Amino acid sequence: MLDCSLLLPISDFIDCKITVNNLSPNYYYEGHCPQTGELLRLPRTALIEAIARGLMNYLARDERYANEGKMYGVLLVELPSGEQRVIKAFSGLLNSQSVVEGWVLPIPGREAVAFSEAETLTKLEAIKQEIIALQELPERQQYEILSAEFEQQLQVMSDRHRQCRYQRQAQRQILGEILTGEVLALALAELDEASRQDGIERRQLKRQRDTVLQPLQQFITAADTRIRELKQQRKTLSRQLQAEMHAAYSLMNFFGQSLTLQQLMPDGLPTGTGDCCAPKLLHYAATNHLKPLAMAEFWWGKSSGDKVQGEFYEACAERCQPLMGFLLSGMKPNPPFPAREGGVVSPSPRRAGVWGEVIYEDEWLIAVNKPAGLLSVPGRYRDTQDSVLSRLRNLLADGMNLVPVHRLDQETSGILLIARDRHTHRYLSQQFQQRQVHKVYEAILAGAVTQNQGVIELPLWGNPQNRPYQQVDWQHGKPSVTKFQIIAKEGEYTRVEFIPLTGRTHQLRVHTAVGLGVVILGDRLYGCNAGANRLHLHAREISFYHPQLAKTLHLHATTPF
Structure with a gap:
């Protein structure tokens, strides 16, 4: 109403x-x-x-x-x-x-699941509090303190035993020079006994440590097992509630x-x-x-x-x-994106859908013009399942046979190849691995570039502590190469064409930021603070050998900016 x-x-x-x-x-x-x-x-x-x-x-x-x-x-x-x-x-x-x-x-729709939501939220809060209590058990701190004390005692003992061992070795050498026969044998036996006593002393301390720490460790292990169970319960409850809400929410x-x-x-x-x-x-x-x-x-x-x-x-x-x-849906469709002045308009797509435009399709493969903001393939987590691949799999009759040949960053638009069978996927993947696929990207840079063309070569490394950010690292990085050429200078911005010769993660974005000293317009991850509505990077062209047709295909998707 x-x-x-x-x-x-x-x-x-x-x-x-x-x-x-x-x-x-x-x-x-x-x-x-x-x-x-x-x-x-x-x-x-x-x-x-x-x-x-x-x-x-x-x-x-x-x-x-x-x-x-x-x-x-x-x-x-x-x-x-x-x-x-x-x-x-x-x-x-x-x-x-x-x-x-x-x-x-x-x-x-929320009101339809209000009671279930309140009940579930109460359970989730109880689980949260129990997890916190188990994580803050006094036995954990007690175990850490005692474990550190025993470790220190063992270290002191090891240092003392090592010093004694050096002394016994020196004594054995001296005794061998001044004693002989049974007298030497008795003297050496005393040194061997001292060595055995050191070993006994060390084993006794370890047994004492285990006697003290094992009950605490068992208690902590049981608590950790309970935490894992609670987290699984929390995950299940959250998914159940979300499923109920998605079934109730009506648009x-x-x-x-x-x-x-x-x-x-x-x-x-x-x-x-x-x-x-x-x-x-x-x-x-x-x-x-x-x-x-x-x-x-x-x-x-x-x-x-x-x-x-x-x-x-x-x-x-x-x-x-x-x-x-x-x-x-139900609104009158608006005009399509205007092509930029001087641009080449790509052929009309055979069909379009929520996955983007299909710019080429046969019985062996599909080429999609992926929109910016959509993942190429599903991620590992529930909130990253929406992608070109998952949408096509849901909407096409042979969807479950689809296999992505390569990927584009979520923020990047442009041509994405998807094979319709494993045989085609294997042949196309080999071409990517052997660098036989020719790709052309177009981008707008948030600043001026003085060099009109050139080659950027930098070693790229993805620090596992700072994903998905990639960085130049001369020790750990893998080689990456990109050719570039300036297309036009548009006010304070620069339009550039990239030809990547390798396919590292975020290669063009890092090569631009570090190699050219200017970030791609809209690339917030690498420092663009301009209020752009998207990453201005587009996979415009791709050429590859079609294994079934036995000919080279050249595909083009007009740059939308």
């Missing part, structure tokens, strides 16, 4: 006398309609950003919004009467509340279709899916027959990770982007 108090006039946020250039969107919320495959886009315009800044001014004046950092969103909508209004939302809970006056309601699109999160993504979605601003706003608009015109999301409050107060952010790749195609 429409709550008119949530429909706020634009004048609540900005001075309507001020003219805002609303022609060039800075970002698009986009997704492919699951039914038609059409690309649907909702812009983040200068007007909606100005409205969002008006909301920031309001938040800054109220201390309640300074307690925690979170995402906030605004959606400009058109009423059936043609009037324009603004609705606003916050992610998750606001000061522990899901329903706050003046903000759109959470996605419906509506602009066709009037209503599906649960579980129906939308049967393989599972990360914790918190549906609690972000964008799904809340779009669901509310669709439910109440409001036409969305523009949307913006920003971070407010204490910084967290790469989130900075007052900065705008795109749809999160894990929770929101997988839902965008469905949520925007």
